[in-house]
Amino acid sequence: MSTTSTSPTATALEGVSVATRDVHLAFGSNRVLRGIDLDVEAATTACVIGPSGSGKSTLLRVVNRLLEPDRGDVLLAGRSVLADNPDDLRQRVGMVFQHFNLFPHKSVRANITLGLTRLRGLSKDEAAERAMHHLDRVGLAHKADVRPGTLSGGQQQRVAIARALAMEPEVMLFDEATSALDPELVKGVLSTMADLAAGGMTMLVVTHEMGFARSVAGQVLFMDQGRVVESGSPERIFEAPESDRLRQFLSQVL
Amino acid sequence: MEILGTLWSTFFDLESMRAALPELLRVGLRNTLVLALFSAVIGTVLGMALAVCGLSRSRWLRWPARVWTDVFRGLPAAVTILLIGVGLAPVGLEIWGPNPYPLGILALSLIASAYIGEIFRSGIQSVDAGQLEAARALGFSRPAGMWLVVIPQGVRRVLPALVNQFIALIKESSLVYFLGLLASQRDLFRIGQDAAANTGNESALVLAGLFYLAITVPLTHAVNAIDRRLREGRRADGADHDQDPDLPPVALTQEAH
Numbered sequence: 001m002s003t004t005s006t007s008p009t010a011t012a013l014e015g016v017s018v019a020t021r022d023v024h025l026a027f028g029s030n031r032v033l034r035g036i037d038l039d040v041e042a043a044t045t046a047c048v049i050g051p052s053g054s055g056k057s058t059l060l061r062v063v064n065r066l067l068e069p070d071r072g073d074v075l076l077a078g079r080s081v082l083a084d085n086p087d088d089l090r091q092r093v094g095m096v097f098q099h100f101n102l103f104p105h106k107s108v109r110a111n112i113t114l115g116l117t118r119l120r121g122l123s124k125d126e127a128a129e130r131a132m133h134h135l136d137r138v139g140l141a142h143k144a145d146v147r148p149g150t151l152s153g154g155q156q157q158r159v160a161i162a163r164a165l166a167m168e169p170e171v172m173l174f175d176e177a178t179s180a181l182d183p184e185l186v187k188g189v190l191s192t193m194a195d196l197a198a199g200g201m202t203m204l205v206v207t208h209e210m211g212f213a214r215s216v217a218g219q220v221l222f223m224d225q226g227r228v229v230e231s232g233s234p235e236r237i238f239e240a241p242e243s244d245r246l247r248q249f250l251s252q253v254l
Numbered sequence: 255m256e257i258l259g260t261l262w263s264t265f266f267d268l269e270s271m272r273a274a275l276p277e278l279l280r281v282g283l284r285n286t287l288v289l290a291l292f293s294a295v296i297g298t299v300l301g302m303a304l305a306v307c308g309l310s311r312s313r314w315l316r317w318p319a320r321v322w323t324d325v326f327r328g329l330p331a332a333v334t335i336l337l338i339g340v341g342l343a344p345v346g347l348e349i350w351g352p353n354p355y356p357l358g359i360l361a362l363s364l365i366a367s368a369y370i371g372e373i374f375r376s377g378i379q380s381v382d383a384g385q386l387e388a389a390r391a392l393g394f395s396r397p398a399g400m401w402l403v404v405i406p407q408g409v410r411r412v413l414p415a416l417v418n419q420f421i422a423l424i425k426e427s428s429l430v431y432f433l434g435l436l437a438s439q440r441d442l443f444r445i446g447q448d449a450a451a452n453t454g455n456e457s458a459l460v461l462a463g464l465f466y467l468a469i470t471v472p473l474t475h476a477v478n479a480i481d482r483r484l485r486e487g488r489r490a491d492g493a494d495h496d497q498d499p500d501l502p503p504v505a506l507t508q509e510a511h
Binding site: 087091097103118119 | 382384385387388389390391392393394395398402403406407410
């Protein structure tokens with residue numbers, strides 16, 4: 001199985017820039033996002049860190065409009081997407097979830113081909129071929145015919161990444177993609193993500209893996225209580241935190 | 255001894271059974287199956303529509319579904335069958351003539367749909383919200399995500415309850431006798447009952463009961479088998495854990511500084 005990791009990414013998945021402007025979102029009286037400005041340049045990775053409840057996952061869901069912001073704007077490649085059909089937008093933005101959310105009633109391959117045939121209009125053969133290509137990239141081509149439930153958590157998450165990538169997205173969102181994994185399975189998923197970043201994908205990554213943020217991210221954002229409290233290069237954030245809140249957070253997680 | 259012998263021949267008189275057998279087989283069994291099958295199919299389709307409406311975000315779909323469910327689940331089956339079978343009979347007469355079956359099937363379907371709708375609804379609701387979210391994140395609309403991802407999983411989980419409902423339906427189909435049946439329209443129950451009334455011996459009705467059991471008992475066991483398979487199918491059969499020979503040299507995990 002020639003796979004993943006050190007080999008240069010076979011097909012370049014060109015990422016586009018992502019930005020948000022003054023995004024606000026409240027659930028009732030709970031103001032989850034209070035004016036988020038975000039700029040992720042094309043083909044770079046931004047990691048969002050922060051305590052739980054700080055609005056990180058909500059921010060990701062505003063970017064692909066699983067949640068609609070009350071105020072503000074979301075831009076892909078410099079163009080506002082709020083007026084677009086949200087279903088079309090989501091085909092351009094891949095998302096990977098904490099709990100994988102693979103479809104348990106379908107085989108690994110069918111998890112990937114579902115969107116390809118139904119949304120991308122590929123024929124069954126084309127879809128299967130593309131699914132196998134992306135499964136191969138995450139090292140799981142030999143698992144194409146089994147149900148996701150028979151895979152380990154790490155393997156499931158890599159299938160979920162392959163499922164998102166097969167749609168050939170311009171941006172990838174990762175919502176605590178390794179938080180639900182046993183420690184020994186985290187590495188494989190993170191290395192898949194690192195490969196993807198190196199291959200030119202634009203990635204917005206909500207994570208608790210500070211090591212990953214350090215080595216892969218071009219930019220780290222620290223969120224707390226619905227705001228971006230600090231952002232900058234990993235060195236800046238981890239070596240020279242300015243705010244007390246970030247210092248306190250880092251002292252707890254590192 | 256005398257009494258026991260009388261009781262025995264009241265219920266298990268082979269001669270009476272033999273006399274009723276041909277009609278039970280040729281007429282009753284067919285009619286019971288026709289009633290049950292048609293109302294199972296229609297009830298399932300209506301039940302799915304009810305479940306989807308009941309879960310809709312629009313109150314104009316939710317409310318009618320709620321009322322429908324409450325009415326047909328709350329009324330005694332006999333009342334529904336009589337109201338529809340007799341009340342709508344003039345309309346039926348216009349459309350398909352003096353056959354009570356279409357209205358009987360309609361009434362049975364309505365009753366079944368109320369129960370089946372609730373079964374489907376509970377199944378669909380039990381599917382993790384992340385499934386719809388994942389489908390929508392791929393670019394599927396909400397209806398498409400429900401149809402392709404959520405509903406198939408929800409239905410699978412309630413298959414045992416659904417088969418139980420089919421069993422109830424087979425038994426309830428006997429109530430169409432309220433609508434007045436021609437000789438050729440009689441179902442298992444009615445044939446057994448008529449024979450019992452004519453001879454003063456219950457054996458034909460016992461035989462009709464055995465026919466019902468011959469249909470329902472295997473179904474009950476099928477339910478158990480489905481249930482077992484669903485349970486065991488969910489267990490991971492020997493999940494092999496990630497062991498990638500080719501991890502990159504960079505350590506990406508938690509490295510404190």
